[in-house]
Amino acid sequence: MRLELVAYTPNIETMIATSMLITTSGAQPGTLYDRLLNRPGKVKEVVGRAEAQHGNILEHNRLVWMLEATDGEVLEATLDTSYLTFTRLDGNRWLLSGNLRAAIEYAQEKKTPLTEAIAASVKRVAPDIRFLEHEER
């Protein structure tokens, strides 16, 4: 099994912070996003407070991977989660995508080479979110 992150929505943590602040802010979402783009320290602080039960804040993005895996490994993954999308490229190569929430929840539920690789991608694109911390203890 080999997983390569090939593309993702830019500024994922800025969008998470925007999504968190929208609920209680009278400012417009676009204005909040623009302000936060210039304030990485604020983004880090807000994202660090994120709570897992409000998972929708993790859905405003998409990560796209190229997966090399056997049919059995792909079948197992498709049975495990409904929220990742698979397209066969050829032979054992697949295009795989999902949002951060789907990626994190799958990585929390099960420990396999695929979920460990997904968790590594999550840490790369959103290093300040803490939902996977318990995995490290």
Added chain:
Amino acid sequence: MNVRLLAHTPYELLRERFPTLGWRQLLPHLAYTFSVEKISRACSHQLVRHRAASFSQQSQRYITVKRLAERVVTPPTVDDSTFRGLVEKASDAYQTLVDSGVPKEDARYVLPNATETSLLVTMTGSALFHFYGLRLCNRAQWEIRSLADAMLARCKASEPEVFDNAGPYCYMLGRCPEGRFTCGEMAEAVERYRP
């Protein structure tokens, strides 16, 4: 209403990396995040019925609605002065409840569907095409049709290779799926969305 495309998955990068896949096969792997500002709650109720999407919306539980009369969407079919008068009454009722200590989450029950709201919306390319198919139809309600038009314009400006293919279902299918409810103006609708 103000609509911005804030972020999206880079289509060009994926197309170059996977040249054997066409735009249609890439659609489920793409996602688009919009800032949708100052639409009515009536419109956002319709928007959130598209379940294959993600939403983060301003909450009336936490945000006090101030100067309601300046923060409503007025339908073109109603007399403006009559409408304003009714909104003023709702505004007074809301303020009376808030001033008497009723929590905002309960006082908001008297607010009208016209009250403005803003939200983040994210859809995959596939979900967006379905949304456009339904909500750009002449039979869709005017405000959500206007919202869909604004969202499509932003997508076309960003990725015309993909979104020049999007429009109401009559444009995308080459036939009207509305059956006996058809508007009978398919040719004009198709022409409107042709690049």
